[in-house]
Amino acid sequence: MSASTAPAASPESKSPIINISCYKFVALDNLEDRKSAIRRRACELNLKGTVLLSHEGINLFVAGPPEAIHLFVDFLRSDLAFADLQPKESANEYQPFNRMLVKIKKEIIAFGIDGVVPAQKTSPKLSAKELKRWLDEGRKVHLLDTRNDYEYDLGTFDNAIKMGLDHFREFPDGVARLSEELKNEPVVMFCTGGIRCEKAGPYMEMAGFSQVYQLDGGILKYFEEVGGDHYHGECFVFDQRVAVDPSLQETPTTQCYICQAVVTAEEQQLPQYVPGKSCPACFCEESQSMAELIESRHAEIQRITNPLPGSEPYLNRRPLNVPQRCANMTMIEFLVDLHPQVGRDEWLRRIADSTIVPTEPVRRRRRPKWVPEPLPLSPERIVREGERFDQLAPMSVEPEVAADICVLHEDDELIILSKPAPLPVHACGRFNRNTLRNILNLVWFPCRPHIVHRLDANTSGIMVLCKRKRVASIVQKQFENRLVGKTYLAKVHGHPSADKLSCEASLAREAAEGGIYLIDPDGHEASTAFEVLQRFEDGTSLVRAFPRTGRTNQIRAHLWHLGFPIVGDPAYLQGGQLGSSHTLLPSEPPMCLHSESIVFQDADRKEQKFEAPAPEWATTERSELA
Incomplete structure (x- = not known):
């Protein structure tokens, strides 16, 4: 192929654009050389489009200014194989292609039938x-x-x-x-x-x-x-x-x-046509589209949780992060302060067994190579604020959890779930993989939904997640500023004498032994209103709670303080007694606390209200009375 030395067409030219299309079935060799020559000449002329080459011929769709197109056709015809090309032309005011592609393909028009060779025989x-x-x-x-x-x-x-x-x-x-x-x-x-x-x-x-x-x-x-x-x-x-x-x-x-x-x-x-979103061919009502999406999410949840992610033995790394209050403590002092329930002797044993190790940092460019510390670590080693350690638990098998997560709503910004119980939201203690956070990451991969609030592992009900960080920050601030309306259902021991009651008792700033937050006049202010819905013959009652603040264990602690502890609560027991705050097993009787509804504003400042179906312990009692 030879090329004219005529100047390339200027991209600023205002002349009309000529579109040419052409093909020829002819036996070709030296495809790579032809590809390079054609691409080079097309780029010199500032043309765009697609040229397909194969051993059976050439097929092209190219557009550009008239002079450039004519030079390109002359260039192609300088190859004896393409000497008789007769392109079809049409004109328009803009360039209909985004780039110039020259490709080598098996066929210039995909058909895949042996014995069909147009270069040798075709129909009249x-x-x-x-x-x-x-x-x-x-x-x-x-x-x-x-x-x-x-x-x-x-x-x-x-x-x-x-x-x-x-x-x-x-x-x-x-x-x-x-x-x-x-x-x-x-x-x-x-x-x-x-x-x-x-x-x-x-x-x-x-x-x-x-x-x-x-x-x-x-x-x-x-x-x-x-x-x-x-x-x-x-x-x-x-x-x-x-x-x-x-x-x-x-x-x-x-x-x-x-x-x-x-x-x-x-x-x-037609209203079904929304540029960039839908057309009459793919449009479906929002409710139908969401129903289909939710059905697919439930199928994926079922696949991910059968078996549960934490049911197979694995090396569990439990994080131990040094808070400000523990800065400059010794290793053993830090561990005992962080988890006093474990005990000093047990922590010393774990250190000696090299199951407490520094967290390996994420490798980044220009960061000095990380040099691991000799193990075991010294119990007298000084820890720094923000330092991170891992507690290794080889061959970990996590306890079972309830995994029947129900997606109530999903759009471009929000995911609304009904969380079952028991199911921890975040990794903690014995739970790492069998957590809501891990299951959601697997189901929505590669998206990582932002959880903007928490529920106790033993509490069921509504949860709000956001797909975008910007939306998450907007919704999360509403929780922080007490602008979110929430209601809970609880089944409690005892019959409150009044139909409506409230509790303003402050809660401790730190958890006591067993991870329980006690009533403390010098603690954080807390306020909850209650409404009695039903009183049952077995001595229990169904109440609705309206938390005005959002302290950890607030509803549970307030009902216990009022003398009406929640049925099934492992921490706040009858008679003013205390147990321990631990995650129940699915086989155990449930803790009867359920997040019923939530009201907040979305990123467009529109009010959104969602409700989670009541659990069996609430619906059964109410239906029997009805």
Whole structure:
């Protein structure tokens, strides 16, 4: 190939853009050399489009200023293999392609049928003028549209046969569905530019069709030479124009960004068409779309939790982070202060067994290489604020949890769940993989939903998650500023004498032994209102709680303080007694506390209210009374 030294077309040129399409079936070799030469010349001329090369020939769609296009065609024709190229041309005001691609493919039009070699044999070609004459005369002929269904639906010849294709590779199946009568009658095939018919014709002859013709140059050549007679609609083209009319001018037809369906000007006026979001072909009601999404989430939750992620033995790394209050303590002092329930002797044993190790930092560029400390660590080693350690638990198998997480709502910003119990929200103690946080990360991967508030492991009910950090910060601030409306259901021991009561007792700033927060006049202020819903014959009552503040264990501690501890609570017991704050097993009787509803504002400051279905312990009692 040789190239003219004419200057490249300027990208600032205001001349019209010429679109050319062309193909030729011809045996080619030296594909890499041809690819490099074609790409180099196209870039010199500032052209854009696609050129496909294979051992069976060339297929191209290229656009650019007229002078540049003509130079490019001359360049291609300088190769003897392409000397007789006859591109079809059309014009428009903008560049319909984003970049210049030159690719080597197995076939220049995918078909995948052995024995079909257009360079050696193809069906007789019928010119556009000859086809028009046949149709004007009313000659008996079957017009066969070899294109895909969405192309056919946009526009085709009058009375053309639709083959029911989603891809040209399905053409053999479409031929098998044709009437046997067509095998002995004239059939004129057509497609956009003619290339598909080059392979479709020989295949039909192999299948026993005796009078097969192909429209030379396809629909575009027909438009160019004779216009739109005997044709209705538009013609789909494979560039940003989407479709052209019989005068080869771009039409208002577009393609849906989501499903790639063709959207006509009339369909663009329908409410189902939202640019970038939906079209009449892919639109479904928001409720239906959400229902389908939620169904898929539940299926994924079922897959992830059967078996539970923590049911197989693994090396569990439990984090031990040094808070400010523990800065400059010895290692043993820090551990005893952080988890006093374990005991000093047990911590010393774990240190000696090298199960307490420094957390390996995340490697980053330009950071000095991390040098691990010798193990075991010294119990007298001084710890620094913010320092991180891991407590290793080899061959860990986590206790079972309830995993029937129910997705109540999901949109582009929010996920609303009903959390079962017992199920820890975050990693803690014996739980790392069998946590809501870990399960959600697996189900929504690669998204990591932001949990903006907490529920105790033994508390069931509504939880709010956000998909974006910006939205999470907006919602989280509402929790911090006590702007979120919340209600809880609780089944308690005893019958309160009044139907409405409240508790303003302050709660301790730090957890006592067993992880329990006690009533402390010098602690954090806390306020909860209660409403008695039912009093039962077994001595229990169903109450609704309205927390005005959000302290840890607030509802549980306040009901215990009032003398009405929650049924099943392992920490706040009857008779003013205390147990320990631990996660129950699914096989144990539940702690009867349920987050019933929540009201907050979304990122657009619109009020959102969600409710979680009541658990069995609440619905059973109420239905029996009813």
